[in-house]
Amino acid sequence: MTSRQFEQVAIETVQGDITRQPDLDAIVNAANAQLRIGGGVAGAIHRAAGPGLEKECLPLGPIRPGQAVISGGHNLPNAHVIHCLGPVYGQDEPSDQLLASCYREALMLADRNGVTAIGFPAISTGVFGYPIEPAAQVALRTVCDTAPSLATVSRVRFVLFSESDLAVFDKVLKDR
Ligand code: AR6
Numbered sequence: 001m002t003s004r005q006f007e008q009v010a011i012e013t014v015q016g017d018i019t020r021q022p023d024l025d026a027i028v029n030a031a032n033a034q035l036r037i038g039g040g041v042a043g044a045i046h047r048a049a050g051p052g053l054e055k056e057c058l059p060l061g062p063i064r065p066g067q068a069v070i071s072g073g074h075n076l077p078n079a080h081v082i083h084c085l086g087p088v089y090g091q092d093e094p095s096d097q098l099l100a101s102c103y104r105e106a107l108m109l110a111d112r113n114g115v116t117a118i119g120f121p122a123i124s125t126g127v128f129g130y131p132i133e134p135a136a137q138v139a140l141r142t143v144c145d146t147a148p149s150l151a152t153v154s155r156v157r158f159v160l161f162s163e164s165d166l167a168v169f170d171k172v173l174k175d176r
Helices: 040-049 051-060 095-112 132-149 163-174
Strands: 002-006 009-015 026-030 068-072 080-084 117-120 155-160
Touching: 002 132, 002 163, 009 132, 009 163, 026 040, 040 051, 051 068, 051 080, 068 095, 080 095, 095 117, 095 132, 132 155, 132 163, 155 163
Parallel strands: 009 155, 026 080, 026 117, 117 155
Antiparallel strands: 002 009, 068 080
């Protein structure tokens, strides 16, 4: 694990599964607009949370690219799930601003709900096709830019599925 402090917020990077982070009070879902089960991160989160999560989420959708909404964690070890709709790369524009909006909205929503530690996957970098290095730049820049506005959030963990994605996030984090 790599960790760096920005203002009052520690930013961590780890390789792993977003559904297996019991020390975080919120995790972020790379959702679809309807907040249905889906594949990738969304599929893993809904499978681990159980059917109550989709039941709670459906009335909250549809959401637009860059938006975040919050639900309970159901059978997950986390109290909250924050669902973000990332941009489809090459389709939802400006993609960098929409991706930044996901991270900013998720952090602000977490903060309003008293969250202290939150975990993000690399939003939009799977099915939605956002290249990993520019996605890492946007993610880390947005967390650093938002950090001074946060009251309760003091730990932000990026949970990367692959070793190569972790290496990219680590490099971008070290270069900041
Ligand atoms: N933990 C952490 N990271 C993961 C996990 C996991 N369990 N599973 C995959 N990743 P994606 P998107 C990585 O496709 O691009 C869904 O079907 C993955 O390697 O989950 O925002 C939804 O329903 C990739 O780097 O999200 C939407 O329709 C990153 O997480 C759509 O896909 C994001 O991959 C959203 O696409």
